[in-house]
Amino acid sequence: MKKPLKTVWGGDFTAENPAERATLSGQATEVPKTQPSVAPVLKFQEGERQKPPRVSDTPPAPSPPPKLTDYQPIIGEAALDELRFLATSLRGKTAKMVNSTAVGGGVAEMLNRLIPLLGEVEVPTRWDVITGGNDFFELTKAFHNALHGGDYTLTNEGRELFLAYNEQNQQRMTFDEDMIVIHDPQPAALINARDKSHARWIWRCHIDLSNPNPEVWEFLRPMIEHYDAAIFSSPSFARQLPVPQYLFYPCIDPLSEKNKDLDESVIQRVCDDFGIDRTRPIITQISRFDRLKDPVGVVQAYKLAKPYVDCQLVLAGGGASDDPEGAVVLQEVEAAAEGDPDIIILNLPPWCAIEINALQRASTIVIQKSLREGFGLTVTEALWKGKPTIAGAVGGIPNQVIPKLTGMLVHSIEGCAYQIRYLLTHPEFAMQLGRNGQEHVKENFLMTTNLRRWLLLFRIMSGTSGN
Numbered sequence: 001m002k003k004p005l006k007t008v009w010g011g012d013f014t015a016e017n018p019a020e021r022a023t024l025s026g027q028a029t030e031v032p033k034t035q036p037s038v039a040p041v042l043k044f045q046e047g048e049r050q051k052p053p054r055v056s057d058t059p060p061a062p063s064p065p066p067k068l069t070d071y072q073p074i075i076g077e078a079a080l081d082e083l084r085f086l087a088t089s090l091r092g093k094t095a096k097m098v099n100s101t102a103v104g105g106g107v108a109e110m111l112n113r114l115i116p117l118l119g120e121v122e123v124p125t126r127w128d129v130i131t132g133g134n135d136f137f138e139l140t141k142a143f144h145n146a147l148h149g150g151d152y153t154l155t156n157e158g159r160e161l162f163l164a165y166n167e168q169n170q171q172r173m174t175f176d177e178d179m180i181v182i183h184d185p186q187p188a189a190l191i192n193a194r195d196k197s198h199a200r201w202i203w204r205c206h207i208d209l210s211n212p213n214p215e216v217w218e219f220l221r222p223m224i225e226h227y228d229a230a231i232f233s234s235p236s237f238a239r240q241l242p243v244p245q246y247l248f249y250p251c252i253d254p255l256s257e258k259n260k261d262l263d264e265s266v267i268q269r270v271c272d273d274f275g276i277d278r279t280r281p282i283i284t285q286i287s288r289f290d291r292l293k294d295p296v297g298v299v300q301a302y303k304l305a306k307p308y309v310d311c312q313l314v315l316a317g318g319g320a321s322d323d324p325e326g327a328v329v330l331q332e333v334e335a336a337a338e339g340d341p342d343i344i345i346l347n348l349p350p351w352c353a354i355e356i357n358a359l360q361r362a363s364t365i366v367i368q369k370s371l372r373e374g375f376g377l378t379v380t381e382a383l384w385k386g387k388p389t390i391a392g393a394v395g396g397i398p399n400q401v402i403p404k405l406t407g408m409l410v411h412s413i414e415g416c417a418y419q420i421r422y423l424l425t426h427p428e429f430a431m432q433l434g435r436n437g438q439e440h441v442k443e444n445f446l447m448t449t450n451l452r453r454w455l456l457l458f459r460i461m462s463g464t465s466g467n
């Protein structure tokens with residue numbers, strides 16, 4: 001018989017299918033929409049070591065965005081003064097940001113914080129979200145995958161659909177602001193409204209265009225070339241373009257639930273709930289259960305290191321519930337971890353920011369052994385918490401992890417195992433990496449740095465940078 005699994009919402013279930021699970025536990029068979037469709041797993045081996053974890057089964061209400069002064073204890077008064085100063089020559093200018101979703105995803109999360117801050121420094125910025133039918137969003141999802149290098153055949157119908165939805169949005173929007181920022185490919189064709197506006201137009205690309213599907217890129221390229229500037233998240237993500245290009249790293253908000261300081265009691269509570277022993281070293285990887293994050297490679301590296309250094313491995317992620325591939329990867333991870341009571345696998349719902357924050361803060365070492373990566377925000381989050389970090393040398397990770405200075409880069413399972421052993425046996429060095437990493441994030445990857453970049457770019461774009 002199958003061993004009972006423990007869910008992070010409490011209760012023991014023997015079935016992984018939600019409907020079956022509900023029947024077994026005597027509840028209604030309807031699974032609330034907010035819950036992932038596969039039972040989240042908190043897997044413990046022999047001898048349950050903990051109480052049922054207390055993770056909310058619904059997302060918490062969003063907290064109000066922070067004010068600029070809330071960042072003062074983090075970046076200091078001089079940095080705040082600099083932001084205010086940069087904004088002075090922009091007085092009277094207005095901006096608009098356009099993207100394709102108001103909630104969910106990193107772009108919306110970032111805009112939710114950035115736009116109030118721009119308003120606070122008196123650069124009133126409007127946020128518009130384009131609308132479209134399922135056919136449009138299916139198409140743009142396919143574009144997204146193709147721009148990441150996937151195979152795709154762009155049909156004439158696809159081209160027309162994309163342009164028609166953009167045209168529809170253009171008709172219902174106004175473009176009276178001084179700076180218009182279009183995020184990502186979905187609304188890229190709004191540039192067709194350019195001649196009717198006096199604005200400077202900026203395309204902010206959040207995706208990796210290093211190896212795009214040629215058909216999709218050739219379709220989008222003439223639109224992008226019509227902008228006044230393009231922004232990419234890493235030099236390696238950019239394309240050759242005849243317009244000025246700027247580098248804006250992604251950023252994290254140090255005041256968000258995921259990154260704010262936590263009381264020691266909260267960290268302890270989360271570890272107790274998840275059966276993590278804080279008296280022994282804790283190695284953690286937080287990631288969606290995705291092969292490109294190589295969670296099985298992390299288990300193998302841990303197993304290679306374990307005979308030499310005592311430690312526990314925490315693999316916490318989500319996505320295994322709404323993504324069939326994620327569920328398969330989760331099973332592979334469980335199989336790789338089978339029989340080791342020191343491997344703790346957590347499949348968390350997406351709103352567990354505090355838990356993720358606490359797990360990162362409780363960690364002795366954070367790993368992000370990705371085989372391919374976008375920017376790798378989990379690395380930013382770990383560095384911000386001063387954690388010695390071991391990460392795959394892919395995507396935007398080398399911008400964050402400077403070997404032997406802000407962390408360790410690895411290229412293999414063996415390399416990862418070696419670094420686990422090394423850092424656990426050289427704690428002073430490990431702590432220094434963590435301190436440097438935190439400083440690196442403070443300089444380059446915080447929301448306030450991002451605001452600074454926007455203000456500088458707006459000054460350049462509006463010709464006020466000399467004032």
Ligand code: UDP
Nearest residue numbers: 286287288316317318348356375376377378
């Ligand atoms: N994350 C989360 N829950 C999980 C796994 C990841 O909230 O179960 C968060 C993680 O803290 C980070 C983001 O999702 O903020 C992942 O971003 P990253 O750039 O590392 O990878 P992606 O998933 O976008 O490839």
